[in-house]
Amino acid sequence: MKKRTLRGTFIAGAAAAALLLTSCGFGGGTTDGGESGAPGSVTTLDMLVPSYSTGTKALWEGVIKDFEAANSDVKINLEIQSWENLESVLKTKVQGNKAPDIYNGGAFAEFAAEGLLAPATDIASEATVADFQPSFADNEKLEGTQYGLPLIASARALFYNKTLMEEAGISAVPKTWDELHDAAMAVSEKTKADGYGMPLGSEEAQGESMIWFAGNGGNFGDTASIAVDTPANVEATEYMQKMIKDGATQKNPGATQRTPMLNTFVQGKLGFAYGLPQTVGQIEKENPDLEYGIAPVATKSGAPATLGVADRLMSFKNDGSKTAAVKKFMDYFFAADVYTDWVSTEGFLPTTKSGSEKLAGDETLKPFLDMLPNAVFYPTTNPAWNATDGAFKSLMGQIDTGKSAAEVLKEIQAKADAAS
Amino acid sequence: MSVATAPKRRSARTSAREGGSFLSALPWIGPALLLILAIVVFPAGYMIYNSTRKISQVGTDLEGVGFANFSKVFADPALPRILLNTVVWVVVVVAITVVISLALAQFLNKPFPGRTLVRMAVIVPWAASVVMTTTVFYYAADPNYGIFNKFLTDIGVLDEGYGFTKNAVPAMAVAIVVAIFVSIPFTTYTLLAGLQAIPNETLEAARMDGANRWGTYIFVILPQLRGALAVAVLINIINVFNNLPILKIITGSIPGYSADTLMTYIFKVLQFDRRLDISSALSVVNFAIVLVIVAIYVKTVKPMREV
């Protein structure tokens, strides 16, 4: 018995040694491909993208497969990360001088400001760049140069539960803050459901805040400076606080994440919530019997305004040897057929002129497309935007814990100032 | 007791005779040393280096700033509350874990039919990923679709779901429960292994001396368990101190820093403020605190038995 143990130990040791020598993994250990430009060589592009939905990976893999079939000299290494981990992985790569050649993300200005990104004209043909709708293209510029290629757009709209409204005796869909307040109060008091869903947890505090700020003509500032603690924003925040205090919202909005909040709406346990085009698909899948409608965002005066969000594709220059290959990919991807298929499968709004024309008849997207002209965007062109976004996520929920609106916004402003 | 002390004196002499130089120890400790030097030293050094730099949000190293990051860290108004949370977190979790584990190990050492199955059940929280275990607790405690809340309303304890994880204090309490839950298996098994190593003769000798059960436990079993217990507590202190996932999941959605420990604060600085330099400085502080605690612990408890 003891002998066997001894031998076993040695065998295990030998096995471990063998494993250590050979274990590279599945297709791992691949370093960068050959120099581009040399005839017959293959350029390998590293691509880092977030996962929007459960179908994102398959969708990109399909695009890449077709692209590689048409372009045998370019190979693409796709890496997918969840939104939560995307930026920390990216930052590690940037620090290690291994930034991705193609990156899909939310913020770009800070990268551009440090000269890490290739200008849009280097990574896409003139025709492709000219095809973006001007309002989106403008959001991709830093000091006059466009860096990002807008990939998707989305806008928020008010989702309302018809059954609950009827039960609470409300006939008109709220258009103003006061109407929303009263309708939400009626739903919370007269039905078993909550009135309005306010997600101020770390997932989406910046989005919810921006919707309310926009409803009062406010925003987060512009390219030059971040301005959070403005009178218009403070007033909007105070109204949010009033909603919370009066009991028009669900409990603990300060610690509520968006995804579970929208799920309560999908399940018919919430009167009103701001949702996205994807929410429509979610309802179809998880609770198709829900009686609901979609309306413009409620604002202070009733004038139309909403939050618009755009994500983009960009390219880190690295040593600059791969721009030609990146350009091939971008031109391939943004062609109307490939692009609209991608955008509509993910349920987003298109950012290109040709894509919008193709998707103009889409019933699901229509209410959101209609709202785009009045959309306020995050100041993504400001290098301090990313830090501002983070500050909203970790601090905005405090308006639910008794801190005054002005105080909370001042704290966020301080974080933004520290970053610029 | 005499069994244990007699050989000790003699062995001290033996080892003095055999006590080799560092070089003769090298073949034995060399591989471990090599692994540590090759893998751990660089990233640890890099963390310390980063803590003295100014690094852009993107990750570009801009310039050296000496100890400016540290003065910022110490001037942070949120720090005292965070340190207090950290102390409460570590002390409560480790203390309760150890008490429950001592009892559980004692129980699992008793023979009864089905003991192997119970032992296996106890190992499951250890085998499962902490992230997933925590996630299940978090969702079960959700006021709307949490099963735990549904159960409490079904049996009439609550009128409607309660947001256990929505406010700092109850959320911290839930996190502590989860941390204890996932720490018990490891601690119990270490102690169980320690119990196995106690010679039967020692126990029988105590029994023959007419010691009662508690007497046997305190004067015979506990001293024999010292080695295992000391190591288990040490590893627990370090791991609980450095635990990120439990608090990140359970208290992560709470605004502000009132439910943060040092570790989750470091994470927030990295994730939301995007400051690698400040978070590195915080990590160095965190590391220094653990180092001091461990040094004091090793000095006073002496988990290494002297030969």
Place this chain on the structure above:
Amino acid sequence: MSILITEDRASRRTVIWRMVVGLLVAVAFLIPYGIMFFGSLKTQAEILAIPPSYMPREGAQWSNYLTMWDTPETPVAFNLISTIVISLSATLLVLLVATPAAYYTARFKFPGKMVFMFLVIVTQMLQPAVLTAGLFKQMLAMNLYDTWLAMILINAAFNLAFAVWIMHSFFASVPKEVDEAAQIDGAGKLRVLFRINLPLVWPGIVTAVIFTFVSCWNEFAASLVILSTAENQPLSVALTRFVGQYSTAWQYVFGVSIVAIIPVIVLFMLIEKRLIGGLAAGAVK
């Protein structure tokens, strides 16, 4: 009723009490995993239903356990293999490296011993989450980026501490006379370690193996940045792939988590007997 007769000759009453308590303990530790298991048998819509259901209402979706191996999000079968290879190799490496170190430090005095033991425990104090920046750079420089070997080395290095310390404490509890007797018989140190000491400290080794294996099995922070190819990633990282921006495939998250527990339990079953070995079994008389 012979089943109720135990080796410590406890009364029937006592044995029944122990079984009852044992059952309660088992249930307490299994509840979250029961929730997980029933969740894995629900449809995605039912998992998020309000109010929730205890059991799958629409019939158990056993098919989740078939479809999860190759989901659009991540190649789970490959992830499982990667996790097994990395964890087993790292655990073996730890054993190979830690056993001689623990034995020697427990048996012999030498200058620098305290420093060595402290250095070992320091590796446990460093949080991998804040070291990833450096680890990433290092693995790129060592040309190990996106390889299993990188994660085997990292896991082994950062989990060495417990193995060294716990085995040290167990070796130290073996009476020295055992060694001395063997040495008089002319056995070398290595022989004394393997032949005489190892069989006596099985409980310590088992604990060290489980601890190391489990830590490697669930390691996340370093794998996230060092393994970029989907197939190479361990299950801990693969699970995050099910989390989309607006929806999460909970049935797969739960199902994969349940499957991920099984190998650890199997490993435990294989070596559990050893826990009862060692001194208590009367190997030393």
